[in-house]
Amino acid sequence: DAGVIQSPRHEVTEMGQEVTLRCKPISGHNSLFWYRQTMMRGLELLIYFNNNVPIDDSGMPEDRFSAKMPNASFSTLKIQPSEPRDSAVYFCASSRGGAGFYEQYFGPGTRLTVT
Amino acid sequence: DQQVKQNSPSLSVQEGRISILNCDYTNSMFDYFLWYKKYPAEGPTFLISISSIKDKNEDGRFTVFLNKSAKHLSLHIVPSQPGDSAVYFCAASPGNQFYFGTGTSLTVIP
Numbered sequence: 001d002a003g004v005i006q007s008p009r010h011e012v013t014e015m016g017q018e019v020t021l022r023c024k025p026i027s028g029h030n031s032l033f034w035y036r037q038t039m040m041r042g043l044e045l046l047i048y049f050n051n052n053v054p055i056d057d058s059g060m061p062e063d064r065f066s067a068k069m070p071n072a073s074f075s076t077l078k079i080q081p082s083e084p085r086d087s088a089v090y091f092c093a094s095s096r097g098g099a100g101f102y103e104q105y106f107g108p109g110t111r112l113t114v115t
Numbered sequence: 116d117q118q119v120k121q122n123s124p125s126l127s128v129q130e131g132r133i134s135i136l137n138c139d140y141t142n143s144m145f146d147y148f149l150w151y152k153k154y155p156a157e158g159p160t161f162l163i164s165i166s167s168i169k170d171k172n173e174d175g176r177f178t179v180f181l182n183k184s185a186k187h188l189s190l191h192i193v194p195s196q197p198g199d200s201a202v203y204f205c206a207a208s209p210g211n212q213f214y215f216g217t218g219t220s221l222t223v224i225p
Contacts, residue, residue: 100208106158
C-alpha cells in the first residue's frame with residue numbers, strides 16, 4: 001500500500017510568489033495533518049482535518065497560509081505571498097483516527113526555499 | 116513555548132552499546148507519548164508508544180520509559196546498530212493533538 005504522497009519534493013521560489021504544496025493521504029485514513037519543521041521549533045502542527053473538515057488551524061502562522069481538503073484523497077497547503085522566513089520542510093501526515101490517539105504516518109516532506 | 120523538549124540536539128554511541136534519548140514535557144495533561152525516527156530526506160516513521168497508565172513499553176531493541184512525576188520520557192536502544200543513526204523525535208498528546216520535540220540526532224559509530 002502506498003504511503004502518504006507529497007509533491008513537489010523540493011520547491012524554490014522567489015519572495016512574493018504563490019506556493020502550493022500537495023498531499024495524498026493513505027487510503028482509509030480519516031485525519032490529515034500539515035506540519036512545518038524548523039531547527040528552532042521542531043515539528044509544528046499547522047492544521048489538521050478530520051473527515052475533510054478543518055478541525056484546528058490555530059497553528060497556521062498567518063493569513064498568508066491556507067489549506068484545503070476538497071476530498072478524502074487530496075489536500076493542499078498554499079502560501080501567498082511567500083516570504084523567506086517560510087523556508088522549511090513541510091510534512092503532511094495522515095492517521096486512521098483522532099488527532100491525539102493514533103500514530104501518524106508522514107509523507108517524505110516538501111523542502112521549500114523562498115529567496 | 117515548547118511543551119515537549121529534547122535538550123540534547125545530538126548523541127554519539129558506539130555500536131553495541133546502549134543509546135538513551137531523553138525527552139521532557141511540561142503539560143501534566145499529556146497522556147499518550149510516541150517516539151518517531153527520521154532518516155534524511157524522509158518523513159518521520161513511528162517507532163514506539165506508551166500511554167500514561169504504563170511506565171515502560173518494550174519492542175525488541177527499543178524500550179520507552181515514562182516517569183510521570185518527573186514529566187520525563189526516555190527511549191533506550193540496546194544494542195545500538197549503525198542503522199539506528201537518525202533523528203529521533205518524541206511527541207506527546209493530551210488527546211487532541213500531538214506536540215513534538217525538536218529532535219535528537221543519534222549517530223551510532225561502527
